Amino acid sequence: MRTGFAAAIALTTLSSTVCAQSSVTLYGTVDTGLLYQNTSALSYNTAAPNTGHIFRLKDGGIYTSIFGFKGIEDLGGGWQSNFKLQGAFDTTNGKSGLGGTAGVASLFSQVAQVGVAGPYGSLTVGRQIIPMTYAMAYTDVRQGDYFGSIFTALVSMNTAAGWPGTSTNAQLGAVFDDNAIVYASPNFGGVTASLEFAPGGVAGQAQGGTRESAVLQYDNYGLKLGAAYYNGHDTNPTPTSVATGLNNNRFYYAGALYTINGFSFSTSFSNGRNPAHSKTTNFDMISGGFGYRFTPAFELTSGVYYIKDENNSANKSTEFVLGTDYSLSKSTTLYAQVGYVDNKGKMNQSIEYGQPVAPGVDTTAAMIGIRKRF
Known part of the structure; x- marks a missing residue:
């Protein structure tokens, strides 16, 4: 069965456990493929020149390779404590993935969280x-x-806004947040809600480096709906940047599958802007998708x-992508995919x-x- 970004994360909760009362589980995935691209660039800089075609071994055709540990302890009364440590790594060279500090690789680059869950929802704290x-x-x-997905399109919005690719801190929206406190509600007839707050930890400032977001989802009768609001201060800091508490990252998303x-069938609309400088950073993104499962x-x-x-109406980009997946087993998937992107002006949407592309x-x-899961 196909495992993309969402499914790869969700499947980490389905691994076998040591015992019913308390458990620690090792899990992960290894994903490697051959990539050919007829243009390339050395960085995500919007002035980076075209360096020509490239043929290479590339990690992460479906989702990046990961390994992790997770643990659950039954506290009784429907409550449990839990933790998760998850890191990304590159199968082509063995290096760990980037974390939230510019230019620094991190062992647990994606998740380092602890929390509790029970009848009233869950609360987790840490990098998430x-x-x-x-x-x-x-x-x-x-x-x-x-x-070629909503994830790479989000990354491309960020590169157009000036994201250098040296850390996971985004210009617009986010994928990972350090210092995050996340509450997720119970499921009410297919409806769930999540709230996030990440204190910045900047001395002398209440808002320096803070993040906050809210998400509402519906999943029932074959229909999935999602709406998200994200707001950030001092996004994408560098080692030499000074925190100002400036509100410079606001992102809205609405999607359906x-x-x-x-x-x-899927469709979505999103907008990312810098509220402090919306006349220089303000991007819309529209997506549509179609899929068919021929067999399980x-x-x-x-x-x-x-x-x-x-x-700037001259800056626009459209990407088209087509992919197939064939599962040899429950844990092994073969894939083939092709994409084309039409970049105009200073847009550098990558596939x-x-x-990167120029x-x-x-x-x-x-x-x-x-792709192999374990």
């Missing part, structure tokens, strides 16, 4: 994959894959992702995460690979 990320991935036919008789093991998915600069250059990419 934030609720907004789940809402976006779960309402995209492509599920937030690392090759409907599945019936093997067919899947074989699925085809496609997506269109359009980004435009509200301040595969971690493989601004204003049309690009085609193709990738085949294998």
Whole structure:
């Protein structure tokens, strides 16, 4: 069965446990493929030149390779304590993924959290994959894959806004947040809500480096709906930056996914802007997707992702992607995918995460690979 960004995260909760009362589980995935792209760039800089075609082994055709530990302890009365430590790594060189500090790799680059859960919901604290990320991935036919999806479109909004790719702190929205406190409600007839607050920890400032978000989701009768609001202060800091408490990251998202008789359809709209300087950073993103599952093991998915600069009509980008997945077993998946992006002006929307393209250059990419869960 296909495992994209959302499913890969969710599947970490399905691993076998040591015992019923208290458990610690090791889990992970390894994902590697061959990537060909007819253009490339050395960085996400919006002035980076085209360095020509590239053919390489690339980690993360569906989702990055990860390993982690998680634990659950039954406290009685329907309550449990839990923890999760999860890090990304690159299968081509063994390096750990980037964390929230610019230019610094981190062992547990994605998740380092502890929490409690019970009849009234769950509360987790630490570095986390934030609720907004789940809402976006779960309402995209492509599920937030690392090759052509709502995730790579979000990354491309950020690169257009000046994200240098040296840390996971985004210019617009977010995927991971340090110091996050997240409450997730129980499920009420398919409706769930999540609230996040991340104190900045900046001396002498109440808002320096803070993040806050709210997410509302619905999942029932084959229909998934997601709405997200995110607000950040001092986003994408560098080692030399000074915290000002400036509100410079505001992101809205609304998306829907409907599945019936093997067919899947998705659509979404989002806006990311810098409230303090909206005349320089203000982007819209529109997506659409279609998929069909031929058999339990074989699925085809496609997506269109359009980004435009509200301040400059010359800056716009459209990406088209088509992918297939075939599950050899419950834990092993083969995939093949192809994408094309039409970049105009200074837009540099990329197809595969971690493989930049030059601004204003049309690009085609193709990738085949294998993903193994354990």
